[in-house]
Amino acid sequence: MSLIEKYPVHLTNSLSGKKELFVPVNPGHLGIYVCGPTVYNDVHLGNVRTFMSFDVVTRYFRHLGYKVRYVRNITDVGHLENDADEGEDKISKKARLEQLEPMEVVMHYTEGFHEVMRQFNILPPSIEPSATGHIVDQIEITKKLIDNGFAYEANGSVYFDVTKYHEKYKYGILSGRVIEELMESGRKLDSQDEKRNKIDFALWKKASPYHIMRWPSPWSDGFPGWHIECTVMSTKYLGDTFDIHGGGMDLKFPHHECEIAQAVGANDQKPVNYWIHSNMLTVNGQKMSKSLGNSFLPRELFAGDHALLDRGYGAMTVRFFMLQSHYSSTLDFSNDALGAAEKGYKKIINALAALNALVHEQKEVDDSIEKDLLRLIEECYKNMSDDFNTAKTLAVLFEMAARINDFKSGNTQLSKVSKDVFDQFKTTYQSFVKDVLGLREENEQNNDLLDGTIQILIELRKKARLDKNFALSDKIRDDLKQVGVQLKDGKDGTIDYVIE
RNA sequence: GGUGCUGUGGCCGAGUGGCUAGGCAGAGCUCUGCAAAAGCUCGUACAGCGGUUCGAAUCCGCUCAGCACCUCCA
Numbered sequence: 001m002s003l004i005e006k007y008p009v010h011l012t013n014s015l016s017g018k019k020e021l022f023v024p025v026n027p028g029h030l031g032i033y034v035c036g037p038t039v040y041n042d043v044h045l046g047n048v049r050t051f052m053s054f055d056v057v058t059r060y061f062r063h064l065g066y067k068v069r070y071v072r073n074i075t076d077v078g079h080l081e082n083d084a085d086e087g088e089d090k091i092s093k094k095a096r097l098e099q100l101e102p103m104e105v106v107m108h109y110t111e112g113f114h115e116v117m118r119q120f121n122i123l124p125p126s127i128e129p130s131a132t133g134h135i136v137d138q139i140e141i142t143k144k145l146i147d148n149g150f151a152y153e154a155n156g157s158v159y160f161d162v163t164k165y166h167e168k169y170k171y172g173i174l175s176g177r178v179i180e181e182l183m184e185s186g187r188k189l190d191s192q193d194e195k196r197n198k199i200d201f202a203l204w205k206k207a208s209p210y211h212i213m214r215w216p217s218p219w220s221d222g223f224p225g226w227h228i229e230c231t232v233m234s235t236k237y238l239g240d241t242f243d244i245h246g247g248g249m250d251l252k253f254p255h256h257e258c259e260i261a262q263a264v265g266a267n268d269q270k271p272v273n274y275w276i277h278s279n280m281l282t283v284n285g286q287k288m289s290k291s292l293g294n295s296f297l298p299r300e301l302f303a304g305d306h307a308l309l310d311r312g313y314g315a316m317t318v319r320f321f322m323l324q325s326h327y328s329s330t331l332d333f334s335n336d337a338l339g340a341a342e343k344g345y346k347k348i349i350n351a352l353a354a355l356n357a358l359v360h361e362q363k364e365v366d367d368s369i370e371k372d373l374l375r376l377i378e379e380c381y382k383n384m385s386d387d388f389n390t391a392k393t394l395a396v397l398f399e400m401a402a403r404i405n406d407f408k409s410g411n412t413q414l415s416k417v418s419k420d421v422f423d424q425f426k427t428t429y430q431s432f433v434k435d436v437l438g439l440r441e442e443n444e445q446n447n448d449l450l451d452g453t454i455q456i457l458i459e460l461r462k463k464a465r466l467d468k469n470f471a472l473s474d475k476i477r478d479d480l481k482q483v484g485v486q487l488k489d490g491k492d493g494t495i496d497y498v499i500e
Numbered sequence: 501g502g503u504g505c506u507g508u509g510g511c512c513g514a515g516u517g518g519c520u521a522g523g524c525a526g527a528g529c530u531c532u533g534c535a536a537a538a539g540c541u542c543g544u545a546c547a548g549c550g551g552u553u554c555g556a557a558u559c560c561g562c563u564c565a566g567c568a569c570c571u572c573c574a
Contacts, residue, residue, distance in 0.1 A: 035574075038572095038573085047573090047574045048574085049574070051574075053574090080572080081571095087572085090572085176503055177502090178503085181502060181570090249505095249568070249569075249574080250568075250569070250572095251573085252569070253570070254570085279505090279574095280574075282567075285567065287567080287573085288573095288574095289572090289573050290572090291572070320523095321512090324513060324522085324523070325513060328505095329506080329513085329514095330567070330568080331512095331513090337512045337513085340511075341512080341523080341524085343523080343525095350537080386516085389514075391513065391514045391523095392514055394522070395521055395522035397522095398522060398523070405538050406539070411539060411540090470533060474533095474535080477536085478535095481536085487536075487537090488538085489532070489535085489536075489537075490537090491538095
């Protein structure tokens, strides 16, 4: 029995608001699309949370044995400063302000984004398409929407006709918005407006003479609207109906609602079976966002170089911190919580090292110990298959860590566990920590030179202790501690170390 | 105003109506030359008020408090 059959995944589908059994379009395959960043600025910690959430989702599916195609786009054109389809393109604006080519802006922030993803051990997607690379496709689908009667041209721009769409299908199925109310509330159309209704949105915008980013189209020299790129790139690489579409909660409306309308209007079929929305990172209860000024960047986080930060924290500490909550809940940032997470993370990682060092030799097998270990293995899968409950999974890993430490100290005889069960236990702990949750050693720069040097000091300390020269042995220990190397004395005279 | 969500022990945070979440902090103990690390033990918390039920943190209603989206934001 494969893991896929043994641990069916249930996930909360934003479309229904309920937890549903996941059934893929093609058995054993997963097609998932996640809205990526608009590369006009640095990604902040709140952005990181979203990508980390979906990183864990895709990691788990892969671990179960799914063949995953993960598409995450780069928005490098079309994202306007406000959603009334007016205002400047974000990339263009940045380019103008910094006197750069738009593509220089795009390259710079795309590379910065990738660097941050690497730091947090967020794996790259299978395909990372860009909006500017799919202008032709966007023009094609816009034509199709006009042909189908769901879009109209006005003065060189093309808009999606939400009212027309709503007559045949239903607009608002994802966000629960009522079209009549949307029509009433907010700003009125003025006489200058090209839109027939205020809730219509742009598929193509005619560029003003001074606009830098522009492409030819049947309607005008211009650029595509924001929502259309995701519809195009998701269906192009994943098919007209694919499994999962993810993104931050704040994109649910209007972005994702518009995506659905575009895809249905063009293809007359439901584009996505399961929508997953990850919740916001908050600071003092408020959403972290650039405009509120309460956001900070990863490099500020590492350096502790921000008014909100008492000190610096490692990327893995933050990863652990985020995994302790469920992706669908808001998570409040605080220094206290980060500090606690740092210790918890170390406990998990230290146990990983201890596990690797265990030498197994089977003697008499104790059934109750084995049952306990098998239960813990089972729990890991059950919790992850239950809507990717990383918090509960971590709780189980802490229990496993306690078992590992018991084996290490001899509190429990490792020889009472059969080879088979121990191997399962070991593999499960290792793979859940490293492959599924994506936690790794914070200090990967540990090299042989450093290790060798510390080993020499450890040998000196051992000697000093045997000679009962505690002044010297304590000095070695305390001085190493000063520079961030913590020694851990074992019962049998062995000494390990951890770099803090 | 509309839509949705949340309110859990000192802190952070899981929780499918009944059976211990977990982490951090704190107290005691074990181990240790002393520490650290590790292990063991200890807290009976679920905003308030009603209701349903044999039984509710978990379901329903009301009240209070807070958040998100409805403008750009993951």
